[in-house]
Amino acid sequence: MVTLKEVLDQSVREGELYEKLDRGFVRCFACGHCCPIPDGQVGVCKVRFNRGGNLFVPWGYAAGVQCDPIEKKPFFHAYPGALAYSFGMLGCDLHCAYCQNWVTSQALRDPAAVSPPLQATPEEMVNDALRLGAKVVVSTYNEPLITSEWAVTVFKEARAVGLATGYVSNGNGTPQVLEYLRPWVDLYKVDLKSFDDRHYRQLGGRLQPILDTIRRLHAMGFWVEIVTLLIPGFNDSDDELKRLAEFLVSVSPDLPWHVTAFHQDYKMTDPADTSPTDLRRAAAIGKKAGLRYVYAGNLPGQVGDLENTRCPGCGELLIGRYGYLITDYRLTAAGSCPACGAGIPGRWASSFGGQITAYPFLPRTHRRSNLVNLGV
Numbered sequence: 001m002v003t004l005k006e007v008l009d010q011s012v013r014e015g016e017l018y019e020k021l022d023r024g025f026v027r028c029f030a031c032g033h034c035c036p037i038p039d040g041q042v043g044v045c046k047v048r049f050n051r052g053g054n055l056f057v058p059w060g061y062a063a064g065v066q067c068d069p070i071e072k073k074p075f076f077h078a079y080p081g082a083l084a085y086s087f088g089m090l091g092c093d094l095h096c097a098y099c100q101n102w103v104t105s106q107a108l109r110d111p112a113a114v115s116p117p118l119q120a121t122p123e124e125m126v127n128d129a130l131r132l133g134a135k136v137v138v139s140t141y142n143e144p145l146i147t148s149e150w151a152v153t154v155f156k157e158a159r160a161v162g163l164a165t166g167y168v169s170n171g172n173g174t175p176q177v178l179e180y181l182r183p184w185v186d187l188y189k190v191d192l193k194s195f196d197d198r199h200y201r202q203l204g205g206r207l208q209p210i211l212d213t214i215r216r217l218h219a220m221g222f223w224v225e226i227v228t229l230l231i232p233g234f235n236d237s238d239d240e241l242k243r244l245a246e247f248l249v250s251v252s253p254d255l256p257w258h259v260t261a262f263h264q265d266y267k268m269t270d271p272a273d274t275s276p277t278d279l280r281r282a283a284a285i286g287k288k289a290g291l292r293y294v295y296a297g298n299l300p301g302q303v304g305d306l307e308n309t310r311c312p313g314c315g316e317l318l319i320g321r322y323g324y325l326i327t328d329y330r331l332t333a334a335g336s337c338p339a340c341g342a343g344i345p346g347r348w349a350s351s352f353g354g355q356i357t358a359y360p361f362l363p364r365t366h367r368r369s370n371l372v373n374l375g376v
């Protein structure tokens with residue numbers, strides 16, 4: 001029986017996001033940990049490693065492929081209704097006890113996390129995305145920063161056939177990885193998990209690199225949306241949410257902020273599930289701080305108008321939503337309000353082209369498939 005680690009040790013290529021140090025060490029720049037790694041050792045993420053003074057990185061597989069409505073990522077100001085062809089690899093640089101993708105993110109830390117990798121080429125994945133009618137290809141499910149070399153290779157294929165690209169990320173970036181991604185990534189979602197450095201340290205990270213990344217992403221012209229999973233008793237005090245929202249306003253009041261409902265998962269089973277009242281309270285704090293686009297997620301139909309996009313100038317309904325379903329679309333071809341003409345920030349198509357699905361589904365082509373189980 002081949003172990004997952006043995007398979008992944010073979011599914012690699014020399015990385016691009018690193019420098020060589022003295023005594024055979026390398027320093028990786030793919031995430032904010034910036035690990036110095038001695039020969040024969042792995043980084044904190046456990047999927048990038050030093051062999052003979054060179055950094056090797058994940059390559060040539062997908063640990064999960066799914067067709068998601070783009071609203072699930074969530075991107076609300078980018079091609080509403082579009083199909084987002086979503087792929088992940090394995091591993092993460094954090095270890096959040098409530099991770100909803102722990103089967104892929106914690107694959108090399110937790111023996112219970114088993115998600116067999118499938119052999120994949122960028123061409124196969126992009127052809128599949130086209131066949132299924134996707135408009136966007138998204139790296140998600142594990143932390144995409146730590147597998148950026150592979151994501152960029154897939155995105156180069158995607159761009160060549162006119163598809164947009166996106167990252168769904170914890171935002172623990174570095175200036176080097178953002179420069180590397182800038183030519184190839186259009187949309188970038190950051191999961192801002194807390195505004196308290198002590199909480200981030202519990203999850204295996206630090207707050208400051210994430211704040212720096214959000215500021216840089218916006219300044220560099222990525223389309224950025226922010227998500228905060230609201231966990232009762234962990235990150236939902238009025239004071240913490242106020243400071244978090246004020247930080248976002250200082251970057252741009254046009255950053256969409258999604259506050260989403262927690263449900264008990266993985267190793268975090270103590271806090272209560274988030275209620276609609278909790279989401280409304282957090283959203284009100286965001287709006288009072290000056291954010292123009294605040295959304296409440298994961299509780300469809302229970303949060304009033306907080307699933308919809310309204311014009312911040314005149315209040316006109318622009319995009320109606322129920323969960324991932326687009327129920328109304330009134331933006332003009334130029335992406336502005338039809339009532340008062342105000343421009344609405346985002347990446348808009350010239351018209352709403354309908355919605356292929358409001359629910360995630362597994363691409364049948366992958367079940368038949370080109371993608372070969374690597375035999376774990």
Ligand code: SF4
Nearest residue numbers: 028031034035043045
């Ligand atoms: S991706 Fe992050 S955790 Fe992994 S080796 Fe590089 S710096 Fe370390």
